[in-house]
Amino acid sequence: MANRPAAALGLRDGDFEALNRLSRSSAGRAGLAQRARIVLLAAEGLSNTVIAERVGATRTTVIGWRSRYESAGIAGLHDQDRPGRPRRVDHRDIVAATLVAPPKKYGVTHWSSRLLAGHLGIGNATVARAWREYGVQPWRSGTFKFSTDPELVAKVTDVVGLYLAPPENAVVLCVDEKSQIQALDRTAPMLPMQPHQIERRTHDYTRHGTTTLFAALETATGQVTAAVKPRHRRQEFLSFLRQIDRTYPGKELHLIMDNYATHKTPEVKAWLAAHPRFTVHFTPTSGSWLNLVEVWFGIIDRQAIRRGVFTSVKDLNQKIRQFITGWNDRCHPFVWTKTPEQILAKANRLTTSETRH
Incomplete structure (x- = not known):
């Protein structure tokens, strides 16, 4: 039926x-x-x-x-509006409360959804929805640094100009050192990666000492001239400058460096004055990120150092040299894209959360 x-x-x-x-x-x-x-x-x-x-x-x-x-x-x-109590809490009020520091009685630096929900007398899911709607993320924070260099505009224009329009028949080298690289040996053998299982290592380690990596990155090719040394004083830096001199005989060289004191000692200045084919271009104060060799330092750190196991400083130095040899076999140019105007537009001092700055 x-x-x-x-x-x-x-x-x-x-x-x-x-x-x-x-x-x-x-x-x-x-x-x-x-x-x-x-x-x-x-x-x-x-x-x-x-x-x-x-x-x-x-x-x-x-x-x-x-x-x-x-x-x-x-x-x-089509779906129709469902009956029920309309939303009583305005998400804008939740966001406004989020942007104000928590009262001292809570003893915390920022709000969690549950803490703010209890403070406002609402559900934490409502707080979470408001945060998602307005893109507010109190649990995250970042860092910033303003350059106080009075020659900021001139230095940015100079360095970026070398990247975007390098001089003809000249070599542009980004020079810096990565100091205090630790030779860390794990207290137990690493467990290798397996299907459905990442590589694992012990959280504790044995420290066998440190080394310093000097590097000169050729922007046009990505080729790296490097040396590992026990310290990073003017003596080691002068020795590295002589190595660059031998590597590029007869070439006009433009060196981009930061304002580290070792780069400006009287001995270094005298050596550079005696070698006029070396022209030095300094990045602005607190602007070493303009130096492309910092990008390469990040690459070697991620690919060869951070997860490495080193039984001695000698072992660390050997593995750094192995990476550099392999890098130079597969290197590629480092291409800069931002213009000085685009960089300087973002370099303007922003409003901070504390007026005393």
């Missing part, structure tokens, strides 16, 4: 084509497509039970949507 044919549902003029489009649409809501199929099957005279089996719904659902179509047409198949 339940599967006997029911009276066919009458469709309104022009609704057949519209319902067909809705039933085949993959762009709209899946529920709307199902409702359109219910109405179309009902128009064929199928019973409510058969329709429910075909569309994967309950018989009650089929009856309900047939009734909605009969009373309101296709408009009745």
